[in-house]
Amino acid sequence: MIWDDTLTKRIIQGDKTAFEICYRQLSPFVYSAIYKVCQDKELSKDIVQETFITAYRKANELKHDTNMLAWLKRVAFNQTINTLKRQNRFDDDSEVQNKVDTSDSVETVVENERLFLFILSKVSLSERIILWLYFVEQYKHHEIAELMGKSLSYSKLVVSRTISSLKKSPALAEVINA
Numbered sequence: 001m002i003w004d005d006t007l008t009k010r011i012i013q014g015d016k017t018a019f020e021i022c023y024r025q026l027s028p029f030v031y032s033a034i035y036k037v038c039q040d041k042e043l044s045k046d047i048v049q050e051t052f053i054t055a056y057r058k059a060n061e062l063k064h065d066t067n068m069l070a071w072l073k074r075v076a077f078n079q080t081i082n083t084l085k086r087q088n089r090f091d092d093d094s095e096v097q098n099k100v101d102t103s104d105s106v107e108t109v110v111e112n113e114r115l116f117l118f119i120l121s122k123v124s125l126s127e128r129i130i131l132w133l134y135f136v137e138q139y140k141h142h143e144i145a146e147l148m149g150k151s152l153s154y155s156k157l158v159v160s161r162t163i164s165s166l167k168k169s170p171a172l173a174e175v176i177n178a
Contacts, residue, residue, distance in 0.1 A: 008068050011059045019059065023052055026069055030076045036120065037080060037132045047083055051076040073137060081129065081147050089125060123162055130158045 003025070010018035027048055034051075035044040055075050062071065116135065120128050130148065133139040134155065139147075144155040 003068055005065075008062065008066055009064050011068075012062050012064065014060070019056055022068065026072055027052065029069055030072050033073055033132075033136075034076055034080055036117075036136075037077075037129050038084065038125065039121075039128075043083070047076065047079050050083070051079045054079060077129075077133060077137065078147065084125065084129075085149075119162075119166055122166060127158055127162050130155055131162060134159055 007018045007021055011022060030051055031044055031048045034047050035041065038044060038047070051072065055072055058075070120131065123131065126148070130144055133144050133147070134141070141155040141159075142152050144150075145152045148155070
């Protein structure tokens with residue numbers, strides 16, 4: 001995807017045509033990111049719409065050198081998390097303990113896209129969001145904690161425990177050896 005930075009400047013100035021171009025070019029990428037996290041087509045479509053409405057309202061806050069897709073994804077994930085919280089769709093994560101096992105190398109487990117998508121399909125919604133934000137969007141643990149309304153150690157713990165438990169999964173061995 002090639003983004004024309006002059007469109008960002010036009011969007012900041014309130015150009016509706018530039019924003020429409022932005023929507024047509026970038027909404028599929030935003031939808032894909034949201035869908036991979038929440039795995040609900042209709043909800044993902046709704047969140048994309050809300051994302052672009054929010055982005056349109058806040059466009060004047062952008063800087064001219066802003067990476068538009070990265071900014072839209074950040075708006076989208078904020079919108080996703082807020083929507084899921086309002087709908088009480090997060091699983092009860094009370095079983096997560098306050099202990100982080102750092103002996104496992106997370107990077108060695110997440111070697112390719114197929115493996116990562118398999119992992120996402122086997123975890124809870126809140127774990128899926130945290131893993132997506134951490135590995136794909138490269139959010140820092142403190143940013144994830146802030147978005148999720150949890151402690152800093154919570155994000156670290158979810159990543160570590162989820163990967164540890166999946167390492168022991170026989171289904172994971174099948175995917176790796178396939």
